[in-house]
Ligand SMILES: Nc1ncnc2c1ncn2[C@@H]1O[C@H](COP(=O)(O)OP(=O)(O)OP(=O)(O)O)[C@@H](O)[C@H]1O
């Protein structure tokens with residue numbers, strides 16, 4: 163499903179050039195559940211942003227990183243903004259590390275939005291959103307706005323919004339960082355269930371407990387993959 | 397140091413009235429290190445905001461909650477915005493669950509700001525900020541802005557900003573939620589060290605590992621304290 167070959171990402175600020183990803187190569191098959199772990203600042207969110215086509219891989223001053231990113235067998239590293247956005251809307255659900263909820267939308271509206279983009283009929287929308295809101299335990303907050311929610315409630319809305327269209331690929335950046343263990347496990351169970359139904363999942367996590375729900379763990383350090391191991395608890 | 401008596405907080409949105417804190421009473425002595433735990437949405441951040449005087453305790457439609465909040469032996473529940481802000485700037489360092497970093501300030505400037513408010517001389521400021529930036533491992537990012545930092549780097553800046561003036565009270569809302577275990581332990585060690593020097597610390601956490609660094613654990617559920625226990629690992 164995903165084939166990265168020597169992908170790099172270099173950020174430049176006025177004085178400092180920092181290499182967030184350094185020729186990363188990696189393959190992920192359809193239906194896999196992979197965890198990405200590593201110390202703070204080592205490049206995990208950057209890798210997820212490149213995988214999710216929110217960011218183009220590049221070296222400073224070089225048009226393309228010379229690397230390649232094949233998504234579902236087509237080259238996407240050089241797509242423009244519109245091209246990447248089209249592939250993304252159809253195929254990828256993204257759970258952001260800082261949630262990225264829209265302040266002007268209620269919990270219900272935020273979760274419904276991806277279904278509207280996919281032209282799902284209104285009554286089916288309503289039913290699917292209500293079922294998912296129930297599953298993650300925030301039905302009592304469905305008409306609240308993000309600023310009226312607790313940190314963990316915002317995180318659960320971000321999770322629901324990424325899952326609602328059952329996209330073929332889910333990218334999750336620390337999906338349980340603000341949750342107590344019981345709500346955290348509910349989110350992990352939801353991801354496992356989708357994975358059993360065929361969804362490919364790539365999850366960045368600091369928690370080895372959460373990583374144990376996945377099949378494979380990739381370790382990153384200073385923008386490079388340093389090791390990999392199998393992980394299924396089952 | 398802190399004496400809360402029957403403090404309540406009720407939020408009202410158009411259709412729903414939610415009681416985030418329901419007559420909470422609690423005492424915290426100078427130099428204590430207390431953890432507050434409980435499920436997502438049970439009122440932990442709200443309690444910390446009331447303790448930090450970022451929010452006034454109140455019942456809907458009632459001017460004061462009828463409860464009382466004595467901070468360093470003086471009643472603060474009915475202070476106005478200016479009164480609370482004065483007490484806060486002199487006495488409290490706050491680590492926010494969502495960091496609340498100022499976009500227009502670099503890492504260095506964000507951490508230096510509380511020292512400037514306290515009229516510390518410029519060369520002493522520079523030295524103290526550089527030492528702390530070194531301790532939490534982000535000297536290589538000192539001139540970056542928040543949007544150029546990873547999630548865990550932003551969290552460490554939020555931690556440093558709360559500690560730099562060595563305030564008598566530190567309120568920490570999930571200070572390690574975005575950190576790997578090694579950086580998370582560095583933050584906990586820093587907090588322990590300040591506590592040994594006399595700082596009072598109240599920390600909201602989902603991690604029983606982090607809570608084990610504190611002396612006492614208070615459990616919240618649906619806006620009420622349901623249990624308490626001793627905790628020192630030592
Ligand atoms: N501004 C607000 N308006 C309405 N309701 C609010 C507001 N802020 C918080 N709440 C509600 O108050 C309750 C307690 O929120 P709080 O942020 O204290 O929870 P928490 O224990 O910190 O949760 P978490 O572990 O998820 O961070 C939540 O159910 C939340 O929806």
Ligand SMILES: Nc1ncnc2c1ncn2[C@@H]1O[C@H](COP(=O)(O)OP(=O)(O)OP(=O)(O)O)[C@@H](O)[C@H]1O
Pocket residue numbers: 173174175180181182200201202203204205206207208209259537543544545546547548549574575576
């Ligand atoms: N827009 C940017 N400009 C400059 N540097 C950046 C930018 N975004 C990220 N970086 C740097 O790239 C490095 C990798 O960041 P990234 O967010 O991928 O880390 P991470 O592994 O997700 O960390 P964490 O676990 O703390 O979330 C960091 O050192 C960060 O400072």
Ligand SMILES: [Mg+2]
Pocket residue numbers: 206207208259335546547548
């Ligand atoms: Mg990250």
Ligand SMILES: [Mg+2]
Pocket residue numbers: 312313314440441442493569
């Ligand atoms: Mg909270």
